[in-house]
Each structure stands twice: as structure tokens, then as C-alpha cells.
Amino acid sequence: MTSTIDAVAEGASGRGTSRPPRPERTARSRRVRRSVARTVPLIPAIGLLVVFLVGPILSSFYGSFTNSSLTGAAAASSEWVGLKNYIDLFNSPDFPVAVVLTLVFLIGSAVIGQNIVGMVLALLMRAGGRVVGAIVSTFVVGAWVLPEIVAAFASYAFFSQKGTLNAILAMVGITGPSWLFAFPMLAVILANTWRGAAFSMLVYSAALQEVPPEITEAAEVDGANGIKRFFLVTLPMIRRSISTNLMLITLQTLSVFTLIYVMTGGGPGNKSMTLPVLAYQEAFKFSELGYGTAIATILLLVGAVFAIVYVRALKTEVD
Amino acid sequence: MKRSRVLVAVVAASALVALAGCSSSGSNDGKTIKVAYQDFGTDLMAKFMAKAKAGFEKANPGEKVTLVPIKAAENDYYTKLSLMNRSASTAPDVLYEDTFLIRSDAQAGYLEPLDSYVNKWDEWSQFYDNAKDAGKGDDGKIYGVSMGTDTRALWYNKDIFAKAGLPADWKPKDWNDVLDAAKTIKDKVPGVTPINIFSGKAGGEASSMQGFEMLLYGASKDGLYDASSGKWITGSKAFTDSLDVLKEVYQGGLGPSQEITSDTNYQNIVTSQLIPQGKLAINLDGSWVAGTWQSTGDTNWPEWEKTMGVAPMPTQTGQEPGSISMSGGWTLSMGSKSKVKDEAWKFISYALNKANSLDFDISLSQIPVRKDVAADPAYAKSNPTSTFFASLVDVTKFRPATPDYSKISNGIQVAMESVMTGQQSPAEAAKAYDDTVVGIVGKDKTKSE
Numbered sequence: 025m026t027s028t029i030d031a032v033a034e035g036a037s038g039r040g041t042s043r044p045p046r047p048e049r050t051a052r053s054r055r056v057r058r059s060v061a062r063t064v065p066l067i068p069a070i071g072l073l074v075v076f077l078v079g080p081i082l083s084s085f086y087g088s089f090t091n092s093s094l095t096g097a098a099a100a101s102s103e104w105v106g107l108k109n110y111i112d113l114f115n116s117p118d119f120p121v122a123v124v125l126t127l128v129f130l131i132g133s134a135v136i137g138q139n140i141v142g143m144v145l146a147l148l149m150r151a152g153g154r155v156v157g158a159i160v161s162t163f164v165v166g167a168w169v170l171p172e173i174v175a176a177f178a179s180y181a182f183f184s185q186k187g188t189l190n191a192i193l194a195m196v197g198i199t200g201p202s203w204l205f206a207f208p209m210l211a212v213i214l215a216n217t218w219r220g221a222a223f224s225m226l227v228y229s230a231a232l233q234e235v236p237p238e239i240t241e242a243a244e245v246d247g248a249n250g251i252k253r254f255f256l257v258t259l260p261m262i263r264r265s266i267s268t269n270l271m272l273i274t275l276q277t278l279s280v281f282t283l284i285y286v287m288t289g290g291g292p293g294n295k296s297m298t299l300p301v302l303a304y305q306e307a308f309k310f311s312e313l314g315y316g317t318a319i320a321t322i323l324l325l326v327g328a329v330f331a332i333v334y335v336r337a338l339k340t341e342v343d
Numbered sequence: 344m345k346r347s348r349v350l351v352a353v354v355a356a357s358a359l360v361a362l363a364g365c366s367s368s369g370s371n372d373g374k375t376i377k378v379a380y381q382d383f384g385t386d387l388m389a390k391f392m393a394k395a396k397a398g399f400e401k402a403n404p405g406e407k408v409t410l411v412p413i414k415a416a417e418n419d420y421y422t423k424l425s426l427m428n429r430s431a432s433t434a435p436d437v438l439y440e441d442t443f444l445i446r447s448d449a450q451a452g453y454l455e456p457l458d459s460y461v462n463k464w465d466e467w468s469q470f471y472d473n474a475k476d477a478g479k480g481d482d483g484k485i486y487g488v489s490m491g492t493d494t495r496a497l498w499y500n501k502d503i504f505a506k507a508g509l510p511a512d513w514k515p516k517d518w519n520d521v522l523d524a525a526k527t528i529k530d531k532v533p534g535v536t537p538i539n540i541f542s543g544k545a546g547g548e549a550s551s552m553q554g555f556e557m558l559l560y561g562a563s564k565d566g567l568y569d570a571s572s573g574k575w576i577t578g579s580k581a582f583t584d585s586l587d588v589l590k591e592v593y594q595g596g597l598g599p600s601q602e603i604t605s606d607t608n609y610q611n612i613v614t615s616q617l618i619p620q621g622k623l624a625i626n627l628d629g630s631w632v633a634g635t636w637q638s639t640g641d642t643n644w645p646e647w648e649k650t651m652g653v654a655p656m657p658t659q660t661g662q663e664p665g666s667i668s669m670s671g672g673w674t675l676s677m678g679s680k681s682k683v684k685d686e687a688w689k690f691i692s693y694a695l696n697k698a699n700s701l702d703f704d705i706s707l708s709q710i711p712v713r714k715d716v717a718a719d720p721a722y723a724k725s726n727p728t729s730t731f732f733a734s735l736v737d738v739t740k741f742r743p744a745t746p747d748y749s750k751i752s753n754g755i756q757v758a759m760e761s762v763m764t765g766q767q768s769p770a771e772a773a774k775a776y777d778d779t780v781v782g783i784v785g786k787d788k789t790k791s792e
Contacts, residue, residue, distance in 0.1 A: 093451075093746075094422065094425040096447040099429070100451050100452035116782075185602040202601060204605075289544070292543075293761065308419075309749070
């Protein structure tokens with residue numbers, strides 16, 4: 025959205041300056057009038073953004089400084105408690121665990137899992153036949169098209185004690201462990217990789233098609249082998265797609281709640297309690313809305329930091 | 344970015360709900376009564392409410408009842424109800440309220456005091472005093488009318504007991520008797536789970552109340568909380584002893600497997616599968632579970648009357664009063680934001696008149712809180728265990744009804760889980776619980792035993 029606004033503004037001013045010189049005032053007033061006129065159609069969109077994006081963020085930010093609660097006296101009239109929620113949060117033994125688990129989940133399932141699996145799938149599909157590619161992409165995209173709750177139940181059925189995975193293992197004579205209980209993080213990371221890999225695959229397939237074949241051919245003539253061609257030619261050429269993709273899947277993965285909640289409920293104990301699940305537990309199970317909102321605000325900040333890093337990385341490359 | 348989209352969706356959805364709320368309350372001239380209740384697991388509650396609605400509408404032409412079933416397990420039900428109560432457009436007029444939440448929901452301003460109504464109600468004198476107290480808030484006002492109460496005890500399978508050479512008329516005198524019986528079953532009847540004591544986080548409040556507190560309150564007078572000083576108890580030997588029992592049950596191979604105890608469906612698996620299939624010998628559970636096996640219930644199992652026996656849960660060493668039970672129960676309350684309070688009261692008093700209370704207590708296997716219902720021969724005849732469970736009211740205890748309880752209860756479940764999975768010794772888990780309690784209520788609200 026913002027980029028559209030920028031483009032419109034740039035276009036308006038750019039054209040304005042290239043005009044032959046005229047009396048200052050009329051030109052400026054006309055320019056102002058024109059940019060106002062061009063902003064008018066955007067007002068509904070800006071209004072919606074303010075109401076539905078900025079509003080909730082501000083109210084969440086404000087809520088995190090109150091003792092707002094679902095029940096008890098604080099539900100009748102919540103009070104400003106300053107930084108208490110944040111102080112409690114940083115002193116809580118659950119918080120560092122949740123931060124580490126969130127990062128493990130993020131790096132394991134998004135940065136490594138979805139990203140690499142998506143890239144490998146895209147490369148293989150380019151190399152493989154058209155029929156194979158069509159079949160593989162149907163299956164992979166299938167996981168991505170499923171609503172999150174359905175994907176979560178499917179993963180639960182796959183990893184549970186008497187689930188598909190252990191049934192397959194039993195066929196070859198292996199008694200599988202109770203995955204969700206013994207390796208909860210591994211199970212949710214694999215499930216999220218499965219669910220999200222299609223997105224990266226689609227992005228990378230499109231990016232790879234944009235790589236001009238002449239350049240790869242030239243590298244081949246120069247004697248570069250497949251691996252060298254990939255790392256020295258292909259990867260640098262699709263770097264922008266990689267950082268865009270990383271930004272999108274990072275933000276998506278940071279907010280994953282349903283998948284983990286359905287598969288493990290954050291347990292056993294708090295062994296898969298990522299920040300979104302912790303925020304839900306504090307806000308809705310223990311009725312501490314203010315405290316839960318503080319966790320959500322931290323999550324928002326973490327997401328913002330990642331977004332800024334990726335956006336900066338993108339920008340330098342455009343210039 | 345995803346987050347923001349979710350926020351948008353949430354806001355949009357709640358706006359829709361709010362709009363829907365407006366339109367439904369706008370078109371009824373203040374004569375529609377919205378009744379919210381939990382409809383989960385069995386459909387017994389839905390049937391009761393449908394019958395109450397039909398009867399009420401027939402008796403009061405022109406007035407309408409809109410049922411708002413909330414399909415959610417216990418914790419989620421409390422959450423959804425609180426969220427509905429926060430806004431006037433979604434708040435129900437009549438709500439099905441757990442007694443242990445009355446104090447905090449009354450403090451939150453969600454509930455309307457009923458004193459002026461009950462004082463004019465000629466049937467109010469039929470309610471037992473402790474049932475009236477169950478609906479009281481901290482300010483002493485009445486915020487709910489009791490529907491029924493419950494007690495907890497040991498259920499055991501007489502067929503399995505016969506195979507193990509244990510008596511059909513089992514009367515354990517202390518904790519050791521219970522554990523010895525379980526060990527005998529383990530030795531003599533292979534393929535059967537000897538005993539289930541609800542434990543761990545997946546069991547939720549069932550773990551805390553049916554499981555842990557049934558042990559703890561049989562080992563110490565005050566249990567979790569000293570009501571006279573308003574302080575939570577830490578460093579209690581009874582706490583460690585109770586965890587010891589769980590260690591023996593779950594680390595000693597006497598309890599259900601980890602797949603069952605870590606399943607969010609734990610409670611249903613026990614009552615609808617393990618027990619009717621004859622795979623569980625002893626179950627420490629509530630008075631209501633027989634409701635599941637009645638012809639009106641979910642798992643029709645008429646043989647239960649011959650198969651299942653009941654015994655009071657003994658205290659730790661058989662100390663006075665010899666047995667122990669925990670009680671909860673539900674009320675019908677009135678939403679403070681209701682615009683049709685008089686009609687809402689009419690519905691409450693109709694739904695809980697003698698005939699309907701009797702119907703509720705029989706079909707949901709509850710213990711009556713009205714004298715006339717308790718004395719009705721139809722109640723005693725309805726269920727062979729009803730007299731037994733009603734007699735446990737003499738020794739029963741209640742959970743501390745403070746807003747902190749749900750967090751403390753979670754601390755108990757964490758301690759149970761780390762002991763049953765062998766991650767911590769009972770002493771270590773008890774220490775971790777003490778730290779959790781101090782963290783929740785503060786050092787000055789705890790006392791060491």
C-alpha cells in the first residue's frame with residue numbers, strides 16, 4: 025500500500041519539476057491541488073488501514089500497560105500499571121524459554137525448513153519432467169492450500185502415537201516413539217515445514233524462471249560445474265526473491281498459533297510453548313489480558329525488527 | 344504482516360458478532376431472553392435447556408428464549424463466557440455459571456445480584472443453606488441459584504475385582520489400601536489398567552480437582568489455602584505425600600499410559616472407552632460419570648449398574664473423618680447487562696423449580712440442592728449410586744474460590760506432570776510449586792506449613 029502512495033507522489037512531483045518554468049504560485053498550488061485530488065481515492069484505504077491495523081496495534085500497546093483482565097475486580101475497571109507487565113514478564117521463568125523456543129521454531133521451520141525445502145523442490149522441479157513437476161507441485165501446494173486448522177489436525181494424526189508415521193514404521197518393524205510427547209518441537213517444526221514449503225517453492229520457481237539461460241550457459245562454457253553455477257550465478261541473481269521470501273515466511277511463522285496449539289497445546293509441560301501460545305495461555309486461560317497483551321506486543325516488536333532487517337537488505341540491492 | 348491480517352479478521356468478526364447481537368436484541372421488544380450454557384461432550388445439558396425453553400415459552404406466551412450453546416471444553420467455556428460478558432451487545436441474560444467463578448465474575452461486574460428476587464421467591468426456602476452460600480459473592484449478595492452439586496469418590500469394576508480376588512464390597516481404609524488393590528490387579532489381571540487418578544496438564548481442572556485435591560485434602564486440614572487468614576499454603580508435607588502417590592501410580596506402571604494422560608480427550612477416553620470396555624479397574628472420579636452410561640447419555644452401557652461399585656476415597660492414614668470428597672457445582676446466574684432482568688429471573692425460577700431441578704439432577708447425575716428434590720422418591724430410584732454420593736456431602740470440601748485459583752491450579756498440574764513423567768522427584772516438584780505460588784500471589788499471601 026505505502027509503495028503505491030510513494031509512487032503516485034513521486035510521479036506527481038517528478039512531472040511537475042520537468043515542466044517549463046511558470047509563475048511559482050500557480051504551479052505550486054496546482055501541484056498541491058493535484059496531489060490532494062490524487063489522494064482522495066486512497067482515503068477509504070487509508071481509513072481502513074488506520075481502523076483495522078493501527079487501531080488494534082495501539083490498543084494492544086495501551087492494554088499492555090494495564091492490569092486488564094477477563095474476570096475479577098480488574099475486569100470491571102482496569103488500571104494503568106506502568107511497566108509492571110513487562111517487568112513480570114522478564115522475571116518470569118517461562119519467558120526466556122518461550123523466546124528460545126520461538127527462535128528455534130522460526131529458524132528450524134522457516135529459515136531452514138521451508139526456505140531450503142522450497143528451494144530444493146523448485147530446483148528439482150525445473151530439472152525434472154513436466155509431468156513429475158505437476159504431480160509434485162499439486163501435492164506440495166495441497167498442504168499450503170489447507171486451512172491451518174485442517175493442516176494442524178492432519179499433522180496431529182500423522183505424528184500421534186497411533187498415527188500414520190508410527191503405522192508406517194511398524195510395517196518395517198520399528199516401534200515409533202510418541203512423537204508429540206517425546207519430540208514436540210521436532211514434530212511442530214516438521215509440520216510447519218510441510219505446510220509452508222509450497223510458498224517458498226512457488227516464489228523460487230518463479231524467480232528461477234527469470235534467470236536468463238544465456239548467463240548460465242556462459243558460465244557453463246567457462247567451465248563452471250552445476251554446484252558452482254548455482255552458488256555463483258543463480259543464487260546472486262535471485263537474491264532479492266530470497267530476502268522477500270525470507271521476510272514473508274519469517275513473519276508468517278512468528279505468528280503460528282493454531283498448528284502448535286492443536287498438535288501439542290504448548291506441552292508437554294512448556295516444551296513447545298512459543299510466544300503466541302504463551303500469550304494465549306496468559307490472556308485467555310489465566311484471564312490476564314494485560315499480561316497477555318504485553319507478550320503480544322513483544323512479538324510485534326520481534327516481527328518489526330525482522331521486517332526492518334529484511335526491508336533494509338532489499339533496499340540496498342535496489343539501489 | 345500475517346499478524347495484522349489476523350487482527351483485521353478478528354476485529355471484523357467481532358464487529359459482525361456485535362452487529363448480529365444488535366439486530367437480534369433490537370427486534371424483540373425486550374422479550375427475548377438469551378441463555379448461554381456449555382454444550383460439550385454429552386448432549387445432556389442441551390436436552391435440559393431445550394426442554395426448559397419449550398416449557399417456559401408455553402407457560403409465558405409472547406416471551407421467547409434464545410439458547411446460546413457454547414461448544415467448548417471447560418477452560419474455553421469460561422473464556423468465551425467472559426468475552427461475551429464484556430460487551431452489552433453480546434452479554435447473555437441468563438448464564439450457566441461454575442460456582443467457583445462466581446466471586447471473581449461478581450467482582451468483574453458481570454453478574455446481577457439476585458437478592459431482591461430470591462427474597463420474594465416462595466421456593467427459595469427449599470434450598471439448603473450451603474447451596475445458597477455457593478451462589479454468594481464476596482459482598483454476601485446472591486449471584487446465582489444452585490442447580491445441583493457433585494461429589495467425588497472411587498469407582499471400581501467388580502468383575503475385575505473378582506478376577507483379582509478382591510472383595511465386591513470394597514472399603515479401602517487408607518491410601519495404602521487403594522494402592523495395594525491396584526498392585527494386586529496389576530499382578531493378577533494382565534491387560535487391565537489398575538487405577539486412574541487424573542493427572543497432568545491435559546486433564547486440566549479434572550487433574551487438579553478429581554486427582555490432586557482428592558489426595559491433598561485427605562492429608563491436610565486446609566489443603567491449598569487457609570481461608571481464615573486468606574493465605575496460600577506452601578512447604579506442605581501433604582503436598583509432597585500426594586505427589587508421592589502419583590509417582591507410585593504412574594512410575595510404578597499402575598496408571599494409564601502417557602498417550603492417554605497427555606491426550607486433550609483424556610476425560611472422555613476414561614469414561615466412554617476404558618471403563619465401559621472393562622479396561623480400567625479403579626477410577627477416582629466424579630459422581631456424574633454414570634450419566635454418560637445411562638440410556639440418555641452418550642455411551643449407553645446399562646450393565647454399569649451391576650458392574651461398577653463405588654467407595655469413598657479414604658484419607659491418607661484413615662484419620663478423621665475417614666473419607667474425603669471435593670465438591671463443585673453450577674448455578675444459573677443473571678447477566679448484569681441484561682435489559683430484560685424480570686423476564687430473565689422468571690426463566691431462572693422456572694428452570695430451577697422442583698420438577699426441572701429433579702429432571703436436571705437425575706439426567707446429569709447431580710446431587711440435589713433442594714430439600715423437596717432430595718426427598719423425592721424418583722431421585723433415589725433414578726440411579727443406584729445417588730444415595731451414596733449424596734452421603735459424601737458430610738465430608739466434602741470446596742476449592743478456594745479466589746481469582747488466583749486458575750493459575751494455582753495450573754501450577755498443580757505442572758507439578759503433577761513433572762512427577763508422573765519422572766522429570767522431577769515429588770520434593771523437587773513441590774518446591775517448584777511453592778515458588779510458582781509465591782510468584783503468583785506474592786510472599787505475604789503465603790504461609791509455610
